[in-house]
């Protein structure tokens with residue numbers, strides 16, 4: 001793995017669904033002039049490809065065999081992140097309920113993780129000015145030498161309320177069903193064998209339940225600035 005330029009800062013933001021990883025990471029990256037990578041979008045993209053190509057998402061062997069086939073490309077501008085699969089814009093289709101319900105099974109397959117992890121490390125190494133990478137295993141597995149690791153948490157109630165607010169008007173949803181689906185996905189992501197959702201020992205944990213998004217962004221910006229100041 002190549003190392004980024006000396007002034008570059010690598011920030012890893014992990015945590016369960018609805019804790020504010022994407023919103024926080026995008027805003028922090030935009031404020032500090034860093035690139036941004038949504039690793040969940042990559043796992044969603046490979047899941048979408050499996051579904052559209054008729055791969056049984058309950059068959060880990062079939063998933064493993066197909067894992068190397070789709071070409072997944074992530075654009076890392078925090079103001080306009082993009083994701084394509086085999087040249088097609090996947091940003092809409094990866095957010096459907098079907099993909100959301102199947103992504104944990106696909107992302108648990110070791111061959112999928114190896115492939116996507118390599119992609120993520122290449123993108124981080126190529127980000128000259130630094131990057132904010134968000135996901136589930138960034139601090140523990142993908143970028144264990146990140147300059148700053150943040151682990152976001154929030155109560156299941158707060159996370160479900162945030163998610164169902166987001167889904168309103170798009171796909172029929174209710175709060176209890178959203179909460180149940182979210183807890184199920186957390187359990188699958190935390191319980192898998194290969195690089196599960198986990199807080200790195202050296203990560204700073206931020207409970208966002210009672211914080212506004214702006215407060216979380218401010219908190220992470222301050223943590224990055226402290227790291228940068230400490231390196232001078």
Ligand SMILES: Nc1ncnc2c1ncn2[C@@H]1O[C@H](COP(=O)(O)OP(=O)(O)O)[C@@H](O)[C@H]1O
Nearest residue numbers: 017018019020021022023162166208211212213
């Ligand atoms: N601290 C917060 N307070 C209230 N709403 C928030 C907060 N953080 C994020 N949100 C909202 O919750 C939803 C989920 O946030 P998102 O950043 O997508 O979470 P994650 O990437 O962890 O799944 C978004 O609609 C976002 O605007």
Ligand SMILES: Nc1ccn([C@@H]2O[C@H](COP(=O)(O)OP(=O)(O)O)[C@@H](O)[C@H]2O)c(=O)n1
Nearest residue numbers: 017018039040041043103104107135136137
């Ligand atoms: N680094 C990562 C990121 C996501 N994922 C998987 O991808 C799924 C979707 O991630 P996401 O970040 O888009 O999920 P949300 O929190 O945005 O709902 C997760 O539930 C995990 O199964 C992963 O395994 N490892």
